[in-house]
Amino acid sequence: MTTERGYATGRARRDRIIAAATELFGRVGYNSATMLEIAQACELTRAGLSHHFPTKESLMEAVLETRDREDRERFRRNGSPRADGLGVLRGMVDLARRNAEVPGIIALYAVLSAEAAAPDHPAHDYFVRRYERIRTETARALRGTRAAGLLGDRVDPDAAAAELTALMDGLQLQWLLDPSSVDMAGIMRQRIEELLTAPLDAVP
Amino acid sequence: MTTERGYATGRARRDRIIAAATELFGRVGYNSATMLEIAQACELTRAGLSHHFPTKESLMEAVLETRDREDRERFRRNGSPRADGLGVLRGMVDLARRNAEVPGIIALYAVLSAEAAAPDHPAHDYFVRRYERIRTETARALRGTRAAGLLGDRVDPDAAAAELTALMDGLQLQWLLDPSSVDMAGIMRQRIEELLTAPLDAVP
Numbered sequence: 001m002t003t004e005r006g007y008a009t010g011r012a013r014r015d016r017i018i019a020a021a022t023e024l025f026g027r028v029g030y031n032s033a034t035m036l037e038i039a040q041a042c043e044l045t046r047a048g049l050s051h052h053f054p055t056k057e058s059l060m061e062a063v064l065e066t067r068d069r070e071d072r073e074r075f076r077r078n079g080s081p082r083a084d085g086l087g088v089l090r091g092m093v094d095l096a097r098r099n100a101e102v103p104g105i106i107a108l109y110a111v112l113s114a115e116a117a118a119p120d121h122p123a124h125d126y127f128v129r130r131y132e133r134i135r136t137e138t139a140r141a142l143r144g145t146r147a148a149g150l151l152g153d154r155v156d157p158d159a160a161a162a163e164l165t166a167l168m169d170g171l172q173l174q175w176l177l178d179p180s181s182v183d184m185a186g187i188m189r190q191r192i193e194e195l196l197t198a199p200l201d202a203v204p
Numbered sequence: 205m206t207t208e209r210g211y212a213t214g215r216a217r218r219d220r221i222i223a224a225a226t227e228l229f230g231r232v233g234y235n236s237a238t239m240l241e242i243a244q245a246c247e248l249t250r251a252g253l254s255h256h257f258p259t260k261e262s263l264m265e266a267v268l269e270t271r272d273r274e275d276r277e278r279f280r281r282n283g284s285p286r287a288d289g290l291g292v293l294r295g296m297v298d299l300a301r302r303n304a305e306v307p308g309i310i311a312l313y314a315v316l317s318a319e320a321a322a323p324d325h326p327a328h329d330y331f332v333r334r335y336e337r338i339r340t341e342t343a344r345a346l347r348g349t350r351a352a353g354l355l356g357d358r359v360d361p362d363a364a365a366a367e368l369t370a371l372m373d374g375l376q377l378q379w380l381l382d383p384s385s386v387d388m389a390g391i392m393r394q395r396i397e398e399l400l401t402a403p404l405d406a407v408p
Contacts, residue, residue, distance in 0.1 A: 113377060114314040
C-alpha cells in the first residue's frame with residue numbers, strides 16, 4: 001500500500017466513524033452513546049476506534065467541525081447570490097426547507113444543544129458561542145434590510161434575531177416529533193415577511 | 205409504625221425519588237441516566253429503588269405525570285381568572301416569566317423532548333401527543349380572540365399556534381444555554397401582541 005493510498009484509506013475510515021457518530025449522537029444523545037457502539041457501527045474494534053479518536057469528546061468535536069465545514073460549503077454552493085441582509089433572510093427560509101431532507105442532522109443539533117445546557121457538558125461552550133454568532137449574524141442581516149428601507153419601523157433587530165433563531169429551533173423540534181405537524185419553511189417565510197415592508201421575493 | 209404513617213413515609217420517599225430523577229433526566233437526559241445514580245442520589249440501594257419503580261421507564265412516566273399534575277395545579281392557583289382566549293394567551297406570557305424560576309424543569313423538557321424524537325424512545329408518544337394538545341389548545345385560544353374581534357385579520361390560528369409553541373421552546377433553549385441572552389417573557393408578549401388588535405392588558 002502506498003503512503004498516499006494509506007492516507008486515503010485512513011481518511012475514508014475517519015469519515016465513516018464521523019458519520020456513525022453523527023447518527024448515534026442524534027438518535028440517543030452524546031451522554032448515552034458509547035465508543036463501543038460507535039466502533040461496532042463501523043466494524044472496528046474499540047482499540048481501532050481509539051487510534052482515530054482517543055476520546056468520545058474528541059469524536060464529538062470532529063462531528064461538530066465537520067458539520068460546520070459542510071454548512072459553510074453548502075452555503076457557498078447553494079447560498080443566495082446576495083450576501084446582503086435580504087439574502088441572509090432568504091437563506092433562512094431555504095435552510096428550513098432543506099433541513100427537512102436531513103432529519104439526522106436536525107436531530108443531532110436538537111439533542112446535543114439541549115444536553116449542552118448543562119455547564120459541564122463538553123459542547124456547552126460550543127453551543128453558547130454558536131447561538132451568540134447566529135443571533136449576531138441575524139441581527140446584522142435585519143439591520144441591512146433596515147438600511148435598504150425594507151424593515152418595518154417598529155422591529156427591534158436584536159429581539160427579532162433571537163425570535164427567528166428560536167422559531168427555527170422550536171419548529172424543528174415539532175417537525176422531528178411529527179413531520180406532518182408543521183410546515184417549517186412556510187412558517188419561517190411568513191414570519192420573516194411580516195417583519196419586512198415587502199415580500200421576500202418581490203425585491204430584486 | 206402505623207399503616208398511615210408507613211404510607212406517608214412511602215409517599216415521601218417516592219416524591220424524593222421523583223425529584224432526584226427529574227434533576228438527573230434534566231441534566232444528562234433519560235437515555236444516559238442510570239437507576240443506580242438515581243438510587244444513590246436518594247440514599248437508597250438499587251433494590252430499594254426497584255421496590256418503588258421497577259424500571260427506569262416507569263420512573264420517567266411518574267416524573268412526567270407529576271409535572272403535568274403540578275402544572276395543572278399551578279394553572280388553577282395562579283392562572284388567569286379568564287379561561288377565554290385572551291386569558292390563555294396571557295397565561296403563555298406568565299408561563300415564560302415563571303419558567304425562568306425553574307431551570308431544572310425547563311431543562312427536563314428540553315432534553316427529553318429532543319431525545320424523544322427517536323421513535324423508539326419510551327416518551328416518544330407522550331411528546332407527540334403533548335405537542336398536538338398544546339397546538340390545539342393554542343389555536344382554540346386564538347379563535348376565541350377572533351370571535352371577540354381581537355385577532356388580526358390575516359392571522360391563521362393553526363399556523364400561529366405552531367409558531368407560538370415553537371417560539372417558547374426555542375427561547376427556552378437559548379435561555380438555558382445563557383440566561384442573559386434572551387428575555388423570554390418580553391419576546392413572547394411582543395409576538396402575541398402583534399397577532400392581536402389591542403395590547404394584552406388593555407382588554408378587560
